[in-house]
Amino acid sequence: MGYYSYGLPPFVVVVIALYILLTGSGEAFNVGRFLEESSPYAWAATGIGLCIGLSVLGAGWGIFITGSSILGGGVRAPRISTKNLISIIFCEVVAIYGVIIGIVYSAKLGEFVPEAHLYTRENYFTGFALFWGGLTVGACNLLCGLCVGITGSTAALSDAADPNLFVKILVVEVFGSILGLFGLITGLLMVSQASDFSAASSLASPLVSVA
């Protein structure tokens, strides 16, 4: 059954692609034309959505990994429950990074530019920068949330075994939380050269050319 569910969709896609290619319509696979004709607003908005979405996903994932360990360890050692909330806060900070970058990126969207004046080099650049910047920040925050969650769970269970271990394992967690910070730095650097979306002075559209 795995052959039909995993193999059939790629096979259908390959057959259709080969048909298009071998019957003279190979020009349809024009990556450059796709990138030129897709709206920069689409790329920018997708990036902002991914940024906040993936960051919050990472924060939530870390919180439930840590939280379940704290609550489980707290059954036999209730003293750990208040001190280990700091691991939850480390995970929450990751979501805050995503919100900050989302707000900074949203400011770049600027005022609405009509479709006929949208497709300038600067607007393409800003659209791509916001997409990949948002994806970078979101993915780095996702991984940071996971890292802090796993090490926070480790810290909680070590604290339950021996109270002196908590501060030493917390050092590992601090090393994990710098991942989100690096993602934030990279995201800010990526859009530093991107200007706001602005209208072109004359007609600027990939579908209509001015002779």
Next chain:
Amino acid sequence: MSLYPPYPPFFGFAGVASAMVLSTVGTLFGTAKAGIGIAGLGTFKPELIMKSLIPIVMSGIITVYGLIVSVLISSALTPTFYPLVAGFIHLAAGLACGFTGLTAGYTISVVGDSCMCAYVYESKVFASIVLILIFAEVLGLYELIMALIMNSKVMGLEVC
């Protein structure tokens, strides 16, 4: 089809993103798995924890390599005069950096975790632990070297 199409920054930024994100995946593996090993070690011999933080620091350095490469590539990205070849070279540099960092981080994670298990029983293996971890870290250094070499090719491009 023009000589200077407007879409090469897509590939350039893809290089920046892959350098950063994939190196971070490597560091995630290293920090999480080695951290679990350290907690296991600390339950039995707490005095050895400070020395056994070495795998964690080395994993963090992998992300710093990715950060250096992504900062270098993103500083070269401009809306004006960015030929398609520059976009592809930056994408290649970012992918080279990212996948190498991913591998280096995964290596450090497995080595660090199993080394902590050995270190509990026999403290004389510490020198060989550090040696093995250095070899794993050098994989991450290769990512930096390769990305720097490729990035320097872009500097030499000129207007045609």
